[in-house]
Amino acid sequence: MDSLTIVAPMTPAGVSAVAALRVSGSRVRDVAKLLFGERAAASLVARKASLGTARDPQTGKVIDSLLYLFFEGPNSYTGEDVLELYPHGNPLIVRELLQTIRGIEGVRLAEPGEFTRRAFLNGKMDLTQAESVADVIHSANRAELENAHRLLSGALSKKVATLAAQVKDISARLELDVDFAEEEADPDFAGWQEKFENIRRSIRTVLDSFHNKASLGRLPLAVLYGAPNAGKSSLVNALLGEDRVLVSNVPGTTRDFVEVRLFLDGGEIRLVDTAGIAERATDELDALSMKKSKEILEEADLKILVVDCLDERRETRDERKADFIVYSKSDLTGALDGGFGADMTLAENALRVSSKTGEGLDELKRSMNETLFKKVENSEDFWITSEREKACLEEALAGIDRALDLLRNNPAVELLAFEMQIVRRALQSITGEISSEDILQSIFAGFCIGK
């Protein structure tokens, strides 16, 4: 990739109060000169906002009157000179500014993620941090966002650096053993084993925290299902606090599944009300609705079975699939003989609720929140989201495993030293100490333009 000066809008296309564009590279001062004139360019002060009139350098026509901000490299996001422009949020203005700037010699349009890529290449951040920039932008709930910020501030980098230092230390000593193999009696293989195992445990812990990036920004899905007339639609309305879906005492009221958005403490979720699933379909339409209910259940992150408290013939087959069971209409169990009244002990993943009185609704929301949103108790904790980081950790783990295997079966110092080198290289590639053009390409291609 070349080192031309790059420009891109930082805000999405569309009408807004203000838009933002960024220019980065060695020609930034020239860009300022051509847009705002010689005097303005000469008085550029780093990190101080200026108000100016941007003109087309060819025609002298006014493009916009706007605020701009200059950062002098290396003290900028990319490590290069950077100019940020804040024109009025009119797509026409943004386009004209963009055309004008990219028309300047030595300037071109930035590729997706190229600003962050330059930040990485200029040592402003390592690869784990660069990857977390995308996570910060795409997080859809509090927990994801907090995690992304932890990664951005270098939580993984620190952990990996500690591990790499330990491996380096081991390697150094192993190599020493190789050099003095004849003089030394027996290398301390038992001592090595413990060290290897400690490193293995640390790598495993980080690896186990992997949380697929594909799930980032995707709203968790909770599905309510159960027999016709169980009170599913009423429960949706009660949870939302408004009459959104149709309710009636006729079994089979809900036909198509209905999706609503529900806000829980941890963030927004998709809540789906389905058509009741009966033992036997009454007609073709009934069979179709039941089929749809079953299909959406397959996708659910949380399957909530709704059982009418008064219904003793609840299907145990369905319960096995359920992550959570809700016994509905608890307000009706006062005069109850049998069924799932207040005197009945429920499983840990079950609750009695009433859409009429509101009993159990807060508890239900709390349980949903706990299951659907990862809890982060310790502010030091983080989870990794990058397939690439996961692959590097797996490579490191495999190296450690081979080393442990050697120790057990055929301890040879040279071979151990060789495996440790592999482990170290795998760890170093996580933070990008070792990286290739292909890897960078695949990371930054997924970024937004202008980031």
Ligand SMILES: Nc1nc2c(ncn2[C@@H]2O[C@H](COP(=O)(O)OP(=O)(O)OP(=O)(O)O)[C@@H](O)[C@H]2O)c(=O)[nH]1
């Ligand atoms: N007393 C009482 N009645 C309820 C409660 N929840 C639902 N009902 C009644 O039960 C009947 C069925 O409720 P719905 O919410 O339509 O049941 P559903 O599970 O969506 O039914 P289908 O869409 O047919 O599968 C209605 O007459 C509701 O008024 C509750 O908590 N208390």
Ligand SMILES: [Mg+2]
């Ligand atoms: Mg319904």
